[in-house]
Amino acid sequence: MKTYADVMFTPAVRAQQDRDGxxxxxxxxxxxMDRSELGPDEADFLGSRTSIYMASVSETGWPYVQHRGGPAGFLKVLDSQSLGFADYRGNRQYISKGNLLNDNRVSLFAMDYTRKARLKLQGYATFQDAADAPDLVAQLATQGQGRVERVVTIQIETFDWNCPQFITPRFDAGEIAQLVAPEMSRLETRIAELEAENAALKGA
Incomplete structure (x- = not known):
């Protein structure tokens, strides 16, 4: 696996870096840096994501960014250098799939807004119809998401962790529920105590 600089720092990029010091x-x-493979930190991070953004480039040169999401675990680390996820029926525009027929390079952005962390990955993506890859369907399908139409596998070329600067913390419904659970439990206990006290006073 190459370093992020080897892949992304083109001569034009390096010239700008040198210009700015x-x-x-x-x-x-x-x-x-040792970026020879996805390690435990990357696997844990990617496996806990509920959404990712995947960019591809059209045959006319236009970049396209697509969102993919699901329950935590929908994105699976298949081995130390590849990822995969099941693709379900969407709006049927097939922009990403069409783009990848011309150029199968993709860029992935995985965000953790709660902890202000982000992981960037570059790789080569492949779409396969579900009927042609039953073993992958069984491995990548997420229960309750419907019928898998395709599976997407990505061979990772390089990756890099990004700095947390300018990431605004955001929380999904499950995270909010977890954060407020202790306070809700305390309030419910106190309400029950007050109701019991009120009932006792009425009885007196």
Missing amino acids: TGESYARRYAS
Whole structure:
């Protein structure tokens, strides 16, 4: 697996970094990194996501970003260098699928707004019809999501963790429920105590 700098820092990008004085620091940073495979931290992070963004490029050169989501665990790390997820019936525009017929390179963005973390990944994506990949369907299907139409596998070329700057924390319904659960439990206990006290006073 290549370093993020090897893939994403083109001569034009490096020229801009050198112009702004960041070229040497980035060179040192990525030279010291081991990005040979997805490790436990990446696997745990990706496996807990409920959504990702996947960018592809059309044959006319236009970038396209598509959202994919589901319950935590819908995105699966298949091995140390590949990911996969099941694709269900959507709006049937097939933009990503069509783009990948011309150029199968994709860029993924996985966000954790709660903890202000983000993981960027570059790789090569493949769409397969469900009928042609029954073993992958069984591995990637998420219960309760409906009938799998396709499966998507992504061979990771490189990845990088991004800094948390400017990420605004956001919480989904499940996370909010978990955060307020202790306070709700305390309030419910107190309400029950007050109702019992009220009943006792009325009886007196």
